[in-house]
Amino acid sequence: MTDLQITTPIPTVASSTAVLADDTRGAAGLTANNVACWFGTKKVLEGVCLDMAPGQVTALIGPSGCGKSTFLRTLNRMHELVPGATLGGEILINGVDIYRGAIPVTDVRRRIGMVVQKPNPFPAMTVAENVVSGLKLSGMKVTKSERDDLIESCLSKAGLWNEVKNRLGDPGRALSGGQQQRLCIARSLAVSPQVLLMDEPCSALDPTSTRRIEQTISEISESVTIVIVSHNMQQAQRVSDRCAFFLAAENEPGRIIEESPTKDIFTNPRDSRTEDYVNGRFG
Amino acid sequence: MTSVADVSESNLVDEARVTPVVRRSKVDRAYRAVATLSGSVVFVVMALIGGFLLYRGIDALRISGWGFITESQWAPDMGGAFGIAAVLPYTVSIALVALFLAVPISVATALFITEYAPRRLRRFLTATIDLLAAVPSLIYGLWGLFYLQPRLITLSKWLADNLGFIPFFEVNEDFGTSLGVFPSSTFVAGVIVSLMVIPICTSVMREVFGQAPPGEREGAMALGGTRWGVVRDVVLPFGRGGIIGGSMLGLGRALGETIAVTLIISPSFDAKWSIVEQGSNSIAALIALKFSESTETGISALMAAGLALFVITLIVNTAASSVVNRSRSGSATEI
Amino acid sequence: MALALRRRRNVTEAVADEKIRIRSVESIDVTVMIGSAIASFALSQLLYETFLPLSGALGYVVVWYVLFLAVSWIAVRELRGNVRAKDHLARVVVWSGASMAIVPLILIVLYVVGKGYHALRPQFFAEDQRYVGALSDATEGGGAHAIIGTIQQVGIASLIAVPLGITTAVYLNEVKGRLAKPLRTVVDAMSAVPSIVAGLFIYAAWILALGNQQTGLAGSLALSVLFLPTVTRTAEVVLRLVPGGLREASLALGGTEWRTTSRVVLPTSRSGLVTAVILGVARVIGETAPLILTVGGAFIMNWNPLAGKQDSLPFFVFRLIRFPQESQIARAWTGALVLMILVLVLFVIARAIGGRGPDHIGRLKKWRLQRKGLA
Incomplete structure (x- = not known):
């Protein structure tokens, strides 16, 4: 798989926006401190404390409806876009609160990228345009050669370059589902995020594409912190360094039941509910 | 190390809800400002329409006083009396005739598109209904005047001859009913206006019918119901709001229809029950016909009439929109 | 009966991998429709000529349509019962209602074309009415x-x-x-x-x-x-x-x-x-x-x-x-x-x-x- 090696260094796009300090580059640590979430008056998440260490893959596991995705969306301020959604507690990136105005919200979202369940490349853009769309959308300027390098390196990192290098001018949606999802990963990588949130990125994909994306995750995890929601225990085991098990009792908000290195949570869980879940007895 | 254990109780931040701070860039603030500004243009224009019509019409209203509502003649320029007591009932009855015909046809067409038509025909029909809405009312008026009216008055005559005991179809003609007394009537105008109302009603009803819950629909089918059973028990009850709202939207349009009515009717200022007899009127047609020959007071009186029409359509349409919106789910598609 | 039998035989003879064609209109319906159309035509002829004091083609069509509804409803009720008859009636009414919305459009387009094409000349797009007098030909001047x-x-x-x-x-x-x-x-x-x-x-x-x-x-x-x-x-x-x-x-x-x-x-x-x-x-x-x-x-x-x-x-x-x-x-x-x-x-x-x-x-x-x- 030598062709997947990064051949060109990613141009330091961030440097062109002069205001950004040094700790806005490279994998960043993310800390959730006593996070709670509401939709209207309904509390869906409570007391969530979680450290997502730089350069590590953290998997959020748990049955449906326990608040994993909601939690993930609080991490890059997508939660507040839902009408009536509120939250409490704090979330820090490299120790800086993301909600209280220290960092502009657009910077928060650029530094903490996101890949959702269903691939959603921009329909009105070509493959190449999709990759660099984040630059345009967040107002970063690059030279033409920087841009071309970025397209190639991001697509390579997402393991898509060889498949699409002759189809860069096709519409993004002309690709297959798995390719579209990798295109979305490449798109997120192009703005050089420090954290990448992935909300069940493989659930809509076939096994081959899933494997390809898992490969991508392990390849990029050094340069970007990854938080991934997964329903697939095997996948969580394969890709993650640490795991957090979420659970919500009936009519109660979701909480973290257990949080440990992946190996421990699957082989030696402390809580019986964790053991039941990872062994497939419910959920 | 488990971070849950690491964070001791004292380190926990307050759980109270935070208000996310959104500092928008200058460009974003400008963008929101421009969008808000252009949105408020609509408010301003609506206020100006009402304001200017009132401002220009107030002179005439001062002259006529309450007579504007009770007087049926229209002679403001000769210093005579004027009012909408004849014009307004005519306007309403043209609109009601139009609705009487348009609503059943629209319900049938909407049902046909959502329930009965083969899939391929559906798209074609939807486009055709849109096209009907795009045909200028002038063309409807011309066609109605030259093609439909001569054919329609035979029906008027039949109605007068056989159902003449009903006040609507009564004709005051001592020497018997000749075809000559039937053209330019409320009925003919109403039929033409109904053609213009059909696409409006149909598109609202089609949209609402199409949202009838597929589960209930399949449930009724699975119980061995006929298609009519599904329509009667599921689609029509669900779409009642759409039928009422769509009809009212149609009513709003019918009340304000100008050119077709102007072409068809011969103006009458004596209110009468008969809809088939020659002579009718409408506020919009009154304005179109009298405008060029009016002097100052006349124009002012027309402005007042326009204001009345504006207020009436405003009320009808706002009521209609609220009915339709209540029966329509505004959910967006998600990817 | 014969029709139904023949259909059943066709089904048993059909090869397994042939797709089932789902028909919403069955041949018996078509038969009933044609029959009722003819019957109601004859009836309306009778009524129209003798009893009703109607004139004009429009009245004729109306009478025919109403009779058609009645005749076909009775026919379907005799053949397949009340529920199906109602269904049939609704179907016919919906179909005809929809055509009431479409037919005028066709008539309008044809009528306007028929009336307007005489004076449609290239100069209609090039000239105004400057030299048009009361006695000028329709093809003179333009819009x-x-x-x-x-x-x-x-x-x-x-x-x-x-x-x-x-x-x-x-x-x-x-x-x-x-x-x-x-x-x-x-x-x-x-x-x-x-x-x-x-x-x-x-x-x-x-x-x-x-x-x-x-x-x-x-x-x-x-x-x-x-x-x-x-x-x-x-x-x-x-x-x-x-x-x-x-x-x-x-x-x-x-x-x-x-x-x-x-x-x-x-x-x-x-x-x-x-x-x-x-x-x-x-x-x-x-x-x-x-x-x-x-x-x-x-x-x-x-x-x-x-x-x-x-x-x-x-x-x-x-x-x-x-x-x-x-x-x-x-x-x-x-x-x-x-x-x-x-x-x-x-x-x-x-x-x-x-x-x-x-x-x-x-x-x-x-x-x-x-x-x-x-x-």
Whole structure:
């Protein structure tokens, strides 16, 4: 798989926006401190404390409806876009609160990228345009050669370059589902995020594409912190360094039941509910 | 190390809800400002329409006083009396005739598109209904005047001859009913206006019918119901709001229809029950016909009439929109 | 019976991998329909000729239709019972109701073509009415001045209403500000403003209060009052169809609100927006009532929409149709035909563009991509 090696260094796009300090580059640590979430008056998440260490893959596991995705969306301020959604507690990136105005919200979202369940490349853009769309959308300027390098390196990192290098001018949606999802990963990588949130990125994909994306995750995890929601225990085991098990009792908000290195949570869980879940007895 | 254990109780931040701070860039603030500004243009224009019509019409209203509502003649320029007591009932009855015909046809067409038509025909029909809405009312008026009216008055005559005991179809003609007394009537105008109302009603009803819950629909089918059973028990009850709202939207349009009515009717200022007899009127047609020959007071009186029409359509349409919106789910598609 | 038997045999003989064809219309229905049609025809012949004092083809068709409903209902009830008979009746009523909506359109198109094509000559598009006298032939002179007037008036109205309408739709659906709810109500109300009232308003505000003359521009203003809510409403529907996931994806990349709207939402809904605008133009182009009050009307070419009275195609038709001379009436029909063709052409273009997906790469976009080295 030598062709997947990064051949060109990613141009330091961030440097062109002069205001950004040094700790806005490279994998960043993310800390959730006593996070709670509401939709209207309904509390869906409570007391969530979680450290997502730089350069590590953290998997959020748990049955449906326990608040994993909601939690993930609080991490890059997508939660507040839902009408009536509120939250409490704090979330820090490299120790800086993301909600209280220290960092502009657009910077928060650029530094903490996101890949959702269903691939959603921009329909009105070509493959190449999709990759660099984040630059345009967040107002970063690059030279033409920087841009071309970025397209190639991001697509390579997402393991898509060889498949699409002759189809860069096709519409993004002309690709297959798995390719579209990798295109979305490449798109997120192009703005050089420090954290990448992935909300069940493989659930809509076939096994081959899933494997390809898992490969991508392990390849990029050094340069970007990854938080991934997964329903697939095997996948969580394969890709993650640490795991957090979420659970919500009936009519109660979701909480973290257990949080440990992946190996421990699957082989030696402390809580019986964790053991039941990872062994497939419910959920 | 488990971070849950690491964070001791004292380190926990307050759980109270935070208000996310959104500092928008200058460009974003400008963008929101421009969008808000252009949105408020609509408010301003609506206020100006009402304001200017009132401002220009107030002179005439001062002259006529309450007579504007009770007087049926229209002679403001000769210093005579004027009012909408004849014009307004005519306007309403043209609109009601139009609705009487348009609503059943629209319900049938909407049902046909959502329930009965083969899939391929559906798209074609939807486009055709849109096209009907795009045909200028002038063309409807011309066609109605030259093609439909001569054919329609035979029906008027039949109605007068056989159902003449009903006040609507009564004709005051001592020497018997000749075809000559039937053209330019409320009925003919109403039929033409109904053609213009059909696409409006149909598109609202089609949209609402199409949202009838597929589960209930399949449930009724699975119980061995006929298609009519599904329509009667599921689609029509669900779409009642759409039928009422769509009809009212149609009513709003019918009340304000100008050119077709102007072409068809011969103006009458004596209110009468008969809809088939020659002579009718409408506020919009009154304005179109009298405008060029009016002097100052006349124009002012027309402005007042326009204001009345504006207020009436405003009320009808706002009521209609609220009915339709209540029966329509505004959910967006998600990817 | 024989029919049913034959059908059953066919089913058993059918090969296994042949697709089952589901038919909503069965042959027995067709038989009943044809039978009832003939029976009711005969009956109405009898009734019409002898008993009913009706005249004219219209009454005949009505009688035939009512009898057809009755006869076929009785037939189906005898054959298949009450429930099916009701179903049948509903089906027939719905079918005929739908055709009642379609048939007039066909009749109108055919009638206008039949009336208008006589005087349709190339010079209709090149000449005005300058040399047309009372006794001139219908083929003399033309409606060029009216066509130019219409194009200018509708063009200016579009320049005003389209940007304003789309921005308003963006406010309603993207900015979602505090005013969104009342604004939606007012836009709905504005779309119900009778066209004559729009004309009256411009006459009161622009001509009487501000002291302007009747010009093409005044007509454009009146048209834009009618155009604005139409564009806003249809554009809002189109914007609502853009999946929320795309907006979130854009924001998640660090996109600003403005760029999310301008680079993701609007391009994605581009074909829908273009369709909305063209359909709006098709509706506005035939508006007559507001122009009666605002443009003044003219028989000669006026290229300047800012000064002097102008003509417009619908107004041209409206005036000429009420002339006593046959030649003027013929010209009016030709104008109506041209107007109808304009509307039809716009409509077809709108449909063709509306069918395109957001990932359609047109010639312009291809050129732009190549210039940027992205293709």
